[in-house]
Amino acid sequence: MTRIKAIITDASRGGVSTKTIDANREDYKVLLSPIYTGICGTDRGIVSGSLKFAYNPHGSDYLILGHESVCEVRDSNVAGFKKGDLVVPLVRRPGDCVNCRIGRSDNCSDGNKHEAGITGMHGFMQELFTDDPEYLVKVEDRSLREIAVLTEPLKNVMKGFEVFQKVSSRYIFSGSDSTYLEKNALIIGTGCEAFLYTMMANEFGFNSMMTNRHPLSQNMLADLNDLNLSFVDYSQNPDKPFSSGIDLLIDTSGDPATVFNFIRKVNYNGVVLLFGTNGRAPPGSFDGVDIDYLIERNITIAATVDAAKIHYLQAIGYLSKWHYKYGNKLDRVITGKFSPDDNSLFERKQKDELKSVIQWND
Numbered sequence: 001m002t003r004i005k006a007i008i009t010d011a012s013r014g015g016v017s018t019k020t021i022d023a024n025r026e027d028y029k030v031l032l033s034p035i036y037t038g039i040c041g042t043d044r045g046i047v048s049g050s051l052k053f054a055y056n057p058h059g060s061d062y063l064i065l066g067h068e069s070v071c072e073v074r075d076s077n078v079a080g081f082k083k084g085d086l087v088v089p090l091v092r093r094p095g096d097c098v099n100c101r102i103g104r105s106d107n108c109s110d111g112n113k114h115e116a117g118i119t120g121m122h123g124f125m126q127e128l129f130t131d132d133p134e135y136l137v138k139v140e141d142r143s144l145r146e147i148a149v150l151t152e153p154l155k156n157v158m159k160g161f162e163v164f165q166k167v168s169s170r171y172i173f174s175g176s177d178s179t180y181l182e183k184n185a186l187i188i189g190t191g192c193e194a195f196l197y198t199m200m201a202n203e204f205g206f207n208s209m210m211t212n213r214h215p216l217s218q219n220m221l222a223d224l225n226d227l228n229l230s231f232v233d234y235s236q237n238p239d240k241p242f243s244s245g246i247d248l249l250i251d252t253s254g255d256p257a258t259v260f261n262f263i264r265k266v267n268y269n270g271v272v273l274l275f276g277t278n279g280r281a282p283p284g285s286f287d288g289v290d291i292d293y294l295i296e297r298n299i300t301i302a303a304t305v306d307a308a309k310i311h312y313l314q315a316i317g318y319l320s321k322w323h324y325k326y327g328n329k330l331d332r333v334i335t336g337k338f339s340p341d342d343n344s345l346f347e348r349k350q351k352d353e354l355k356s357v358i359q360w361n362d
Contacts, residue, residue, distance in 0.1 A: 014049030254278030
């Protein structure tokens with residue numbers, strides 16, 4: 001047995017602590033240590049006890065947190081991985097349904113899958129852990145060491161745009177010039193996922209904008225500007241962001257009232273993509289007139305969660321592209337690095353936070 005430090009909770013009751021635990025790390029295929037692990041709204045929701053779908057591994061009275069990570073290989077007993085390799089471990093592990101059996105556990109059809117640090121599987125916020133090679137994605141571009149922790153949130157974006165492309169194919173979505181250059185994409189939220197969704201909408205050629213109901217600091221506005229991103233505070237500009245309406249609406253907030261407000265501005269044949277979750281959000285108002293609006297305008301509403309291995313590979317490709325395009329400007333998406341002992345990170349966001357990460361080694 002090996003004594004390791006880990007950040008644990010008791011799902012779905014909540015709470016958080018950093019403990020030294022006994023762990024069997026002697027029989028392994030690939031032995032890993034995290035470099036950085038990211039903190040997101042899911043982690044905070046589990047710690048607060050508001051995400052009731054989270055649960056401990058079978059037979060355990062705790063859950064090790066962490067589903068966003070970039071790791072270094074400490075040792076390997078399999079071909080294809082060697083000491084010093086950078087890898088990103090997959091979050092979701094397959095069950096037995098047909099989608100899980102073909103490598104698409106992100107579309108699990110019976111719910112009998114596991115998610116590291118969330119549902120029934122210990123996560124990556126531990127000093128040392130083992131994994132199987134089929135669940136590891138190599139980061140070949142070693143210059144991404146400081147930002148590869150963004151692979152996990154970005155793979156969600158890759159999956160989201162896959163869903164968008166599939167559902168929008170039910171009609172001609174592009175403009176008369178065959179592109180999205182005349183189309184408007186509004187992303188609700190100003191967190192890390194919203195940043196990444198907006199960056200990807202720009203890649204697709206959309207006229208893209210982030211929105212929230214509060215102003216941003218000058219520092220955050222400067223970061224947005226450096227990444228060619230736009231923002232509007234809709235509490236101060238209720239008639240914005242687009243006078244010509246919204247063609248693609250992406251929600252990262254999980255707030256029903258905000259989503260319903262902007263759904264009423266979606267154009268004919270528009271697409272609404274739901275990604276954000278927020279178990280404590282108050283109810284929003286939605287009535288028969290809204291249903292009429294959706295039907296008469298042929299609007300598609302789709303939800304998306306998690307991603308497959310292919311999306312991790314795509315995410316790493318875009319991180320590499322953006323790293324060379326924006327340089328250290330992209331690094332500023334990671335707004336803070338903290339110790340594994342700083343549990344206050346799970347209770348509240350930091351000022352101007354985009355992505356806070358836990359640093360596990362120097």
